[in-house]
Amino acid sequence: MIRQAPRLGGHRLDCFDTVLPTLYAYAGFVAVARLAWNDDYAPDNWDYHQGGRFNGGRPDVVFMAYDPTMAEACIRQGRGSTPTTTT
Template sequence: MIALTENNPFAASVYVYDEDEYARMRMRVTEDGTAGVALKGDEVVSVFAHQDGAHPGVAQSMLRQATALGGQRLDCFDTVLPKLYAATGFVPVARLAWNDNYAPDGCSYKTYHFYHSGRPDVVFMAYNPSAVGALHERGAGEYVTDYDEGLAKVEAYQAASVGK
């Protein structure tokens, strides 16, 4: 995971937990260590895949593994990630506008200039098995005013889905 962030201009969009935190998560990693995913409760975190790994396109497989193990939600910057996650059944439920005060270390607005002028929203997504294979609609999800409200929208979506 750390190697993937080195010399990667988009590394700021990857949050790397410390070893103690990962030790408390369920993790799946390929034998060669070039791809993996972690589950923090029902939250899917740290999906990674090296481009030069032995398993092209393995990120989709890792996401399917995560949902099979109970992964029900995630959040990400509105870059290429929502499209990747949508294909495996994650639907955008809410979004939070970029806030410069919470910009990740090493973030370059120039690097992300294709995504909302370098300030991509945070998209909160919930797993819906009937949405596997769906296309991501850019801008989907209701705007919220803070991170906790985004999490609450995902929980409400999940609760409503269970009741169906």
């Protein structure tokens, strides 16, 4: 499904820094920015225990853009989920 998104005009996305940034990198998306977790904006009923292995249940939000050439280079270098800019 994520590989279909760019074909339909989806060229940006954001996700929690769990397993998703790496999966999205394989679909041609590259991390461009990151926002640190803020408990004040946690989704309703957020389960900190379930996501405990990701920054203690407080994963950053990663912003990604479709750039298959850059994503491929990042994956080859082992940086599939590393953003180039931080906020």
